[in-house]
Amino acid sequence: MALPDAEETLAALADRMRGAVAFDAKFVGIYSGGAWIAERLARSIDGDHAVGFIDVSFYRDDFSRKGLKPEVKRTELPFEVEGATIVLIDDVLFTGRSVRAAINELFDYGRPARIELAVLVDRGGRELPIEATYAGARLAVARHLSIVLSRDGGGKLVLGTEASGA
Amino acid sequence: MRNPQLNAAGDLTHLLTLEGLPAEIILRVLDTAVPFASIAEREVKKVPLLRGRSVFNLFFENSTRTRTTFEIAAKRLSADVINLNIGVSSTSKGETLLDTVDNLVAMNADMFVVRHAQSGAPHLIAAHLNRMGRTHVHVVNAGDGRHAHPTQGLLDLFTIRHYKKDFRNLVVAIVGDVLHSRVARSLIHGLTTLGTPEVRVIGPKTLIPTAVSSLGVRVHHDMREGLAGCDVVVMLRLQSERMRGALLPSTGEYFKHYGLTGEKLAVAKGDAIVMHPGPMNRGVEIESAVADGERSVILPQVTFGIAVRMAVLSIVAGA
Numbered sequence: 001m002a003l004p005d006a007e008e009t010l011a012a013l014a015d016r017m018r019g020a021v022a023f024d025a026k027f028v029g030i031y032s033g034g035a036w037i038a039e040r041l042a043r044s045i046d047g048d049h050a051v052g053f054i055d056v057s058f059y060r061d062d063f064s065r066k067g068l069k070p071e072v073k074r075t076e077l078p079f080e081v082e083g084a085t086i087v088l089i090d091d092v093l094f095t096g097r098s099v100r101a102a103i104n105e106l107f108d109y110g111r112p113a114r115i116e117l118a119v120l121v122d123r124g125g126r127e128l129p130i131e132a133t134y135a136g137a138r139l140a141v142a143r144h145l146s147i148v149l150s151r152d153g154g155g156k157l158v159l160g161t162e163a164s165g166a
Numbered sequence: 167m168r169n170p171q172l173n174a175a176g177d178l179t180h181l182l183t184l185e186g187l188p189a190e191i192i193l194r195v196l197d198t199a200v201p202f203a204s205i206a207e208r209e210v211k212k213v214p215l216l217r218g219r220s221v222f223n224l225f226f227e228n229s230t231r232t233r234t235t236f237e238i239a240a241k242r243l244s245a246d247v248i249n250l251n252i253g254v255s256s257t258s259k260g261e262t263l264l265d266t267v268d269n270l271v272a273m274n275a276d277m278f279v280v281r282h283a284q285s286g287a288p289h290l291i292a293a294h295l296n297r298m299g300r301t302h303v304h305v306v307n308a309g310d311g312r313h314a315h316p317t318q319g320l321l322d323l324f325t326i327r328h329y330k331k332d333f334r335n336l337v338v339a340i341v342g343d344v345l346h347s348r349v350a351r352s353l354i355h356g357l358t359t360l361g362t363p364e365v366r367v368i369g370p371k372t373l374i375p376t377a378v379s380s381l382g383v384r385v386h387h388d389m390r391e392g393l394a395g396c397d398v399v400v401m402l403r404l405q406s407e408r409m410r411g412a413l414l415p416s417t418g419e420y421f422k423h424y425g426l427t428g429e430k431l432a433v434a435k436g437d438a439i440v441m442h443p444g445p446m447n448r449g450v451e452i453e454s455a456v457a458d459g460e461r462s463v464i465l466p467q468v469t470f471g472i473a474v475r476m477a478v479l480s481i482v483a484g485a
Contacts, residue, residue, distance in 0.1 A: 067484025068215075070194060072197070
């Protein structure tokens, strides 16, 4: 299927966020695709946007079926979560389960004043009542396909599809 | 025959020994322990991974530190923890080990953390569970006889990696009562598997098993010679309670030859770290000035032990 260009989609996402996100909102990227996007957005959107990263492996709801994934990264939130405005950032919004896990993890660091959600691609297929505050693109994608964000040698973002294992 | 610690898919389902465990699995535990270590720095020191699961601590032999750190690890994973004081319960009424296990499985145990004075007891339980088709129940060895103490070995490896980054250019010396030490055996297997080029054991002839060189280590009976140029010094506890007969003239004599002092440590590398699995006998295998000194990483070992045990419990529970 034809996918939009990832760099153009990122620019569209940044446009939607400019002027809409709080000046001091913290950007928290969900590993790994969301982490790349969070760093890029913090550079291109004016304001005081500290960047953090979250690995939701310890909060996933499919642990009893799939076990722990082989490489769990360290969650790093180098700011006070208590009282903060946080924009959670992910590459692809699908079932909403990763976002649910990320919200739960954030609350173990403190009580944020507000959490928003920014995603590069919203592909539909939600299984939880979760919606993006900002989306770069909205697509309809067959359930058996995964949308995967990668980076080429020059650091440019690329969207692709894979047969889904789930 | 398949490695009894791995399931049909090759995943770690029981942790019984580091001997024969592939490097990828050891490294996976060490890698997974890193994000678990940072949970201890948070406001809420808990993740929901093992919510609803029951971990039974079966300690047939006393151990405060190991049992406590396993209990903290399981609780930080949100598991329910049941501590059984076996010495005063069923076994003293004549129940066999496997009957005890079957009864606890009937109470919906998901995991057993086992410490036993008999080498092979955790293996016996794991083999029994596999034979009965209870593949969803997992066993973690918390020390069996003189055989193995794999989570101690893993936390020692984690500590060495934390301070020294890479195993492939290290000289590690293990000093003292190697004969009675399952800690030494587990650490030697782990270090060798991860490619440590030189592992030395140092101690009196009576406390070094004759077959130890078959594990690929160098034996030294002179401590200064053995410590020369080391990156890591691992002191072992003198296990007087396990000694039968005259293995040593006296603890004072032992300290003179094999006790770690600042003066002996001076021949190791300038940035060498000092480790000890605890409990320490101050003035027997180590002097206080070294145990509390700047090279000592003995207390960080304890802290890392919780993260490493969280990693082990969550990896086997997910298999």
